[in-house]
Amino acid sequence: MSRTSARVLDDLELYTRIFRQMLLIRGFEDLVQSLFLKGEVYGTTHLYSGQEAVATGVASLLEERDRVAATYRGHGHALALGVDPQALLDEMLARATGVNGGRAGSMNVTSPADRLIGSFGIVGGSIAAATGAALALSRTTGGVAVAYFGDGAMNQGYVFECLNFAQVLKLPLVLVCENNRYGEYTPFEAVTAGEIRARPEAMGVPAETVDGMSVWRVREAAARAIAHARGGNGPAFLEALTYRFVGHSRSDPGAYRPEGELDEWRARDPIVLLRMQLEEEGAAASELDAIEQEVADELERMRERGLAAPFPEVLPASEFKD
Ligand SMILES: Cc1ncc(C[n+]2csc(CCOP(=O)(O)OP(=O)(O)O)c2C)c(N)n1
């Protein structure tokens, strides 16, 4: 990498924490995948590997009073908000110690105490939930509501209803579109007319497209979007250009990707980019190596604890009431 004198990381300590968080998300996903292949994970999974800069960049700006709605690709969103990694892993393993008692699985995690109001399996469902949260917040604590969603969600009708509603009522809503170029196995261009950004802009909602592999670029752009919403000016929209390093879900080898595309994006791995930038700006390689080791050790302990955790009690059908 060529040396530049310009600093882009406004706070080295903060970005070192973000680096740790991104490593934890990547390692968590690798662990979930390996446990999935061993038949230990109940239900399906959609992994966030490659997209870590988006969740960590946005979450680094959120306050206690804010609320977040995530997608079925939501492990990274949850971890970035501070959901206990062991409880999240235990949830994947359907254990009683899971963040939702082992009954939500990968796709439907909630953790109100961590500001996560839900993870939504319905494409674009997070937008509707966050719009409702923004309405409530505008009348109570004054926090902002953030929705994460994919490029595929932009072709759902209710996205426009929500955007329109939020703009008319000037709700504190931040929409974060993670454009990872595919909806399941279909390339973005094959199903999407025009530019994503142009759609919110048509309603007067400020929108920015940002390099979603660079956590500091995400943070800068998200800061503008959040400030707009927090300031009572209505919703703001962020499109983060990113890429998932793995298939859509469990059974997808990703064969529809053009040759070389994955390698091109992997060359801009958000974790590697941040590490290079941290070193460029004075972080010691030995310190970053130590963080990598700590995270790897933590994940190994989590795996052991998770597999030893109890399953929830199964109630007999007679105990269920209408
Ligand atoms: C309303 C609805 N339609 C279809 C599906 C099936 N489905 C699940 S994920 C997905 C692709 C969504 O792609 P995108 O929004 O880009 O998110 P990504 O998976 O890339 O993160 C589809 C069509 C669904 N879950 N909900």
Ligand SMILES: [Mg+2]
């Ligand atoms: Mg997508």
